[in-house]
Amino acid sequence: MSTTQDHPAHRGQRYNRIIMAVFAVGIVSFFAGMLLDQTFVGLVVYAVTCLGGIATLLYLQFASSVQLSDEREQQLHERASGTAIMIATYVGLPVVIGFYLLDTLGYYAIPPVVWGGIYAYSALFLLWGVVYTVVRYNA
Amino acid sequence: MKNDLRDRRQRHDLSQADLAAAVDVTRQTINSIERGRYDPSLELAFDLADHFDCRIGDIFDPNSPPADATG
Numbered sequence: 001m002s003t004t005q006d007h008p009a010h011r012g013q014r015y016n017r018i019i020m021a022v023f024a025v026g027i028v029s030f031f032a033g034m035l036l037d038q039t040f041v042g043l044v045v046y047a048v049t050c051l052g053g054i055a056t057l058l059y060l061q062f063a064s065s066v067q068l069s070d071e072r073e074q075q076l077h078e079r080a081s082g083t084a085i086m087i088a089t090y091v092g093l094p095v096v097i098g099f100y101l102l103d104t105l106g107y108y109a110i111p112p113v114v115w116g117g118i119y120a121y122s123a124l125f126l127l128w129g130v131v132y133t134v135v136r137y138n139a
Numbered sequence: 140m141k142n143d144l145r146d147r148r149q150r151h152d153l154s155q156a157d158l159a160a161a162v163d164v165t166r167q168t169i170n171s172i173e174r175g176r177y178d179p180s181l182e183l184a185f186d187l188a189d190h191f192d193c194r195i196g197d198i199f200d201p202n203s204p205p206a207d208a209t210g
Contacts (some may be wrong), residue, residue, distance in 0.1 A: 004151070007159070007160040007163055008163055009159065009160075009163050009164050009165050010156075010165065010166075012160070013165050047186075067163075070164040070165050070168050071164065071168070071179070071182075071183060072164065072165070072167070072168040072171060072177050072182050073165070073168075075177075083209075097208065
């Protein structure tokens, strides 16, 4: 019987969990730093863990033979991404249109922070459109 | 999609982890297939059929609804 602990899918799953744990440590440290009045320390831990995690993910994904996720996991990611974009569309678009209407009609002046959110929201869809076009072109 | 993967695996005295290692997926994927909650890709279906030395149609029932439809 073959060993079940060292095959590529299992190894990739283990690496994935470790990296997600590292991200979690960074995020928790960031908020803990703010709560404990150690914002800079929290920010440093957050930056080191998250940037390290991203670098490790990029290396494993593009420069190693490790398979970070199997086909079911990839399908779950695709479904989650599609659902997130769908929610952003059906919930976000009416909200943005509502802000525009209220601003145009003079009932509400959109503050800079909300404009920032609207630009970020628009950039998300622009990014999605570019990625979709590239993926479709290469399919 | 309905399948008899669990029966075949047990007849061959394999654990889910053993079968997962043999076809290079995670144990959770084998578990999801056995429960009819995930339909494998054609490539994985061929790997499973190769492993049990049978045809894809012997493992999977093509007349059953797909996993997404059954929830």
